[in-house]
Amino acid sequence: MPDTLNLPSAWLGRLDSRSALLEFLQLCRPIAFYLVDRDQHLLHWSPGAAQLTGLDPGNTCPPEFRIHAEAEDTVHAGGMVTLHRSARLLYGRDGAVAGGIALLTSDAGQENPVGESRNTAERERNFQGIISRSPAMRNVFQIIRNAAETEATVLVRGESGSGKELVARAIHNLSARRNAPFLAVNCAALSANLLESELFGHVRGAFTGAIKDHKGVFQRAEGGTLFLDEVAELPLELQAKLLRVIQERNFMPVGGDRLIGADVRIVAATHRSLREEVRSGHFREDLMYRLRVVPIFIPPLRERREDISLLIRHFIALHNAGKFRKIEKIDPQAMRLLLDYHWPGNVRELHNVIEYAFAVGRGTTLRPTELPPEFTEPKTAVPDAAMKSLPLRSPEQEKLAIGEALRQSHGRVTEAARLAGMSRATFWRKRKHYGL
Structure with a gap:
């Protein structure tokens, strides 16, 4: 790397590089900067960085602070404060990358750490209500845009709480059907008889208690989009009826004697592999192919950890708007617990955790004691x-x-x-x- 400071080479050659670096780091303690090695382990987090960010990461470099290339960009400290970062790679004697150093600065007068103002960069992270800056989600967003321009049936697969209904709503809102109804049915929440009536409706006298005609969601969603959540839970007899609706574009209400047309776009979702359900005999193969014309897989939150701090900031801003309590910063230990958690309940669980903190805590700082018990109680090992x-x-x-x-x-x-x-x-x- 060229000596852009134009220091005398002979003088530089006489220095003990180790002691010179340590003295320099000591002198720069008030400045917000940090060092990482080539494996992104945090080597030094200056007191100035701790004061500016409110974070004390220890030896673990937060995902948003990792240095992969020389860059001038922005980062979010603890999901709360937007900072400017100047990052440079450091090279060893063999010419290979040995690590990196980054300098952090903040805009003068930036006193509101939650940031009610939404700049262009932040808006770009909110895609139809789906909050993400993960590269893994960019492909998902593009598939949503492309699928919305068609009438193809879409199958969304993802773990519980990952945002499958948000994907379905995004497809609807971007489609030509946006001005027609969007209706959602959880196929796992109702018994087979109630689910059949909810989907296809029934006529008066079809069964005990059917005192009047009832329109099902296929009729109520006419011209719009129907979201079938947990579609793998459909009983086999209803799978056959759903297949007919998709193929013939009509259906028969329970107890009815005439077919009713169905102009509805179907977006289905499941947390299971339909192929495995087919192999086990619990799902029709022909229906699987009809549903997964366009498959979309949502990565779990633990696989897009750069979204955790972004979502924390988003949900805190939402609850701050309620005026009950205003959180302005996160205690470093609380932030570490949040970043290290594996989030089995995904985005829904994260939202619930922030809501819990607002309910049980007071003051402007989110503290570890305001997190649910699973964050602070010792885990009981099961052999x-x-x-x-x-x-x-x-x-x-x-x-x-x-x-x-x-x-x-x-x-x-x-x-x-x-x-x-x-x-x-x-x-x-x-x-x-x-x-x-």
């Missing part, structure tokens, strides 16, 4: 042998084993099912039963 010994003796023991399996596998369901000694389908069903 692998105990986890794999089936059947478990009680529902409490089974719930504990499933939760511990999720923790040990960092939320990876296939691995968690293996640890718990269950099939993947059984694990999903029991996880849902226990609300984990």
